[in-house]
Amino acid sequence: MERDKIEEVAIQLLRKASIFLPIDVKNALKKAYETETSETGRTVLKTILDNIAAAEQLNRPVCQDTGIVSFFVKGRAIDYKVIESALIKATIEATKSIPLRPNAVHPITRKNSGDNTGVRIPGISWLYKDTDYLEITATIKGAGSENMTALYMLPPGEGVKGLIRVVLESVVRAGGQPCPPVILNIGLGGTVDLTFKMAKLAMIRPLGVRHPEDDIAKLESKILDLVNQTNVGPMGLGGKTTALDVKIEYAYCHTASLPIAINFQCWADRRATARIHPDGSVEMID
Amino acid sequence: MAEYKLTTPLKEEDVRKLNLGDTVYITGIIFTARDEAHERLIEYAEKGEKVPVNLEGAVIYHAGPIVRKKDGEWEIVAAGPTTSSRMNKATPKVLEKYPIRMLIGKGGMSQEVLEAMKKHGVVYCQYTGGAAVLAAKNIKRVIGVEWLDLGIPEALWILEVENFGPLTVTMDAKGNSIYEKLKQEQKKILERLLSQL
Numbered sequence A: 001m002e003r004d005k006i007e008e009v010a011i012q013l014l015r016k017a018s019i020f021l022p023i024d025v026k027n028a029l030k031k032a033y034e035t036e037t038s039e040t041g042r043t044v045l046k047t048i049l050d051n052i053a054a055a056e057q058l059n060r061p062v063c064q065d066t067g068i069v070s071f072f073v074k075g076r077a078i079d080y081k082v083i084e085s086a087l088i089k090a091t092i093e094a095t096k097s098i099p100l101r102p103n104a105v106h107p108i109t110r111k112n113s114g115d116n117t118g119v120r121i122p123g124i125s126w127l128y129k130d131t132d133y134l135e136i137t138a139t140i141k142g143a144g145s146e147n148m149t150a151l152y153m154l155p156p157g158e159g160v161k162g163l164i165r166v167v168l169e170s171v172v173r174a175g176g177q178p179c180p181p182v183i184l185n186i187g188l189g190g191t192v193d194l195t196f197k198m199a200k201l202a203m204i205r206p207l208g209v210r211h212p213e214d215d216i217a218k219l220e221s222k223i224l225d226l227v228n229q230t231n232v233g234p235m236g237l238g239g240k241t242t243a244l245d246v247k248i249e250y251a252y253c254h255t256a257s258l259p260i261a262i263n264f265q266c267w268a269d270r271r272a273t274a275r276i277h278p279d280g281s282v283e284m285i286d
Numbered sequence B: 001m002a003e004y005k006l007t008t009p010l011k012e013e014d015v016r017k018l019n020l021g022d023t024v025y026i027t028g029i030i031f032t033a034r035d036e037a038h039e040r041l042i043e044y045a046e047k048g049e050k051v052p053v054n055l056e057g058a059v060i061y062h063a064g065p066i067v068r069k070k071d072g073e074w075e076i077v078a079a080g081p082t083t084s085s086r087m088n089k090a091t092p093k094v095l096e097k098y099p100i101r102m103l104i105g106k107g108g109m110s111q112e113v114l115e116a117m118k119k120h121g122v123v124y125c126q127y128t129g130g131a132a133v134l135a136a137k138n139i140k141r142v143i144g145v146e147w148l149d150l151g152i153p154e155a156l157w158i159l160e161v162e163n164f165g166p167l168t169v170t171m172d173a174k175g176n177s178i179y180e181k182l183k184q185e186q187k188k189i190l191e192r193l194l195s196q197l
């Protein structure tokens, strides 16, 4: 597949992701505004909705923290080298043209590269999918919510109760910091690399889409219901909209382990997906 | 819960009367300041040097804007609030040295800051996190910028605003904080939810 085409599509994805929130996120926020009963909570949700509309109207990033860029690349025959160079170039170009705030720094020297790239950044996850098209999802993740990420290694005996406990505790501890209403993306099981990977896979699943396995789907709904009883509320100022959704992905794990990764996503849940077909046609997916 | 439209420079009585949950809109001038600008404010005060801006009745906005230059003029592209707790350490000193009246940010600040606010007559308002474009829309013009050597997000931006808000008073000048109140409530709810599992 052509390098230039991939770069062009990736720039488009970053533009779309940074300015326009996905329809599932917008609908969830609208619904929350209708059902929220706290007065402050409603003011906050209204401000968020007005802000989303202003971003679309003025063609500007929906939040000033245009985050760290990550791509999820799916396909059967992936030309790693070509795609990687196209995605890096796209990130540099998008940073200039949209513009995105340059956020990527060296972890020790804190030196900013100035273009949102650096060692291993943008993050690229290569995922196998048995299709003849190439699917690219671009995500933009701010620090406010990412900084609230928690990893727990629970004694397996704690089970589902333990999972629910640590989620609720994390949500209350985080309060307004991750810009609620949040979306909780949870990785369950695996070895810790996988645990986090699954939380990130949950992140690219649209809101309202439940896990295909019934037990997990029910657990997602149950946790969502409990989280919304904590009264953290929009921006942590109280109310019943603390989370818009809870999504779980799991993997098998060691018999002596129960790893749980909780990744907070703020209301500015920025992602965009496109498919590039073998004939060169591009399909944007909402 | 009342709604107020305030004009800068703010007077002490303007802010002393505000209560938790009130909605405020600001018209006039606001200054952005993050971690490094706070450090520099303290440095100047300790050296007895004059800062290049007049902070009498000032509104400080915890924000690192996205800015671009258009036809030689600065333009704010986006300017949402940043997490205020990073300024917890510097703020009591800054409030002691400068006649600031309002802080705007997100997430609230520490007990020490709350006490300093009570002492000096300052309120803290929360602006919706991430609502950067809306904030930028209410910024009419960049009046100037100081300390640009700190980098664009950390510099001290002087902004003319009109009806900047809605801001919610979340820490008043009387020693009350919504965050503390909510924390206690949420702890109780959490205990109840956990005991019912």
Ligand code: SF4
Pocket: A063, A064, A065, A066, A067, A141, A142, A143, A144, A145, A177, A178, A179, A266, A267, A268, B080, B081, B129, B130, B131
């Ligand atoms: S947590 Fe999200 S919405 Fe809040 S400032 Fe960061 S990126 Fe923006």
